[in-house]
Amino acid sequence: MQSTPHEVCSKYLDIYGLDGVFPVANTEIGRSAAIASEEILYLEIAPALALRGAQVFVQCSSEIGSPNPTHKQIVRRARAIENLGYVVSANTAGISGTPMPLASADGNSAIIDWKGNVLAESNSGETFTAFADLEFAALRRANRKPGMTNYLSRQRLELFAAYAGQEQPANSLIDDHAAVIPDRDHFKRGQEQVIARLSDAG
Numbered sequence: 001m002q003s004t005p006h007e008v009c010s011k012y013l014d015i016y017g018l019d020g021v022f023p024v025a026n027t028e029i030g031r032s033a034a035i036a037s038e039e040i041l042y043l044e045i046a047p048a049l050a051l052r053g054a055q056v057f058v059q060c061s062s063e064i065g066s067p068n069p070t071h072k073q074i075v076r077r078a079r080a081i082e083n084l085g086y087v088v089s090a091n092t093a094g095i096s097g098t099p100m101p102l103a104s105a106d107g108n109s110a111i112i113d114w115k116g117n118v119l120a121e122s123n124s125g126e127t128f129t130a131f132a133d134l135e136f137a138a139l140r141r142a143n144r145k146p147g148m149t150n151y152l153s154r155q156r157l158e159l160f161a162a163y164a165g166q167e168q169p170a171n172s173l174i175d176d177h178a179a180v181i182p183d184r185d186h187f188k189r190g191q192e193q194v195i196a197r198l199s200d201a202g
Contacts, residue, residue: 005021006168006170006172007170007171007172007173007174007182008171008173008174008179009170009171009174010170010171010174011174011179021048022045022048022049022052024049024052024053024054027056029056029088029134030055030056030086030134030136030139031053031054031055031056032054032055032056032057032058033049033052033054033056033057033058034057034058034059034060035049035057035058035059035079036059036060037059037060037061037062037063038072040057040059040061040072040075040076040079040087040089041071041072041075046079046082046083046085047082047083047152047155047157049083050083050084050085050152051152054083054085055085055086055136055139056085056086056087056088056134057079057080057083057085057086057087057088058088058089058090059076059087059088059089059090060089060090061089061090061091061092061108062091062092062095062105063091063105063108064100064104064105065104065105065106065107065108065124070108072089073108073110076089076110076112077112077116077118078116080112080113080114080115080116081114081115081116081151082151082152083114083151083152084114084139084142084143084150084151084152085114085139086111086112086113086114086134086139087110087111087112088110088111088112089108089109089110089111089112090109091105091106091107091108091109091122092105093105093106094106103124106123106124106128107121107122107123107124107128108121108122109121109122109129109130110122110130111130111131111132111134113134113135114139114142119132119133120132167194167197167198168190168194172186172190173186
């Protein structure tokens with residue numbers, strides 16, 4: 001079962017405020033923001049962080065390796081390009097306690113620049129790591145230069161506001177101002193309702 005702050009949005013905002021929804025931190029490696037695991041697959045999260053000044057997207061992941069590019073590998077490069085930022089992705093080193101072989105998730109940690117180039121990538125094995133220099137002066141120049149490849153600055157995001165909240169409404173785990181514990185099928189039902197609406201739309 002997996003939930004997000006969106007299911008208890010009003011309570012989350014009461015406690016953490018809007019800054020807590022897409023937090024960006026000043027760190028020794030630039031303005032950094034965390035993107036958890038599969039959230040790299042969701043288009044809107046990285047731009048929301050980039051619009052708040054994120055230069056480095058730090059992604060923790062737990063993905064099984066493949067000789068073919070995985071969805072996350074493809075999308076990490078796309079998010080770096082779209083948002084003119086670095087993606088530093090750390091994969092798990094082994095998965096235990098599951099039917100999967102222990103080394104299935106070895107490797108796949110990567111550092112990607114704002115052009116989508118993989119600067120370093122770890123391979124499978126106990127001692128493999130990935131290192132790269134992050135060139136912030138060059139990144140700032142790219143971010144401040146008008147042109148066709150400054151994608152984030154060319155977005156017209158207000159056009160999409162009308163669609164916000166149509167598919168997964170906020171506060172699905174709040175009833176009478178109190179958080180509720182969902183049954184196991186809660187999230188499946190929500191996804192099925194979205195799929196039904198999308199099917200009706202064509």
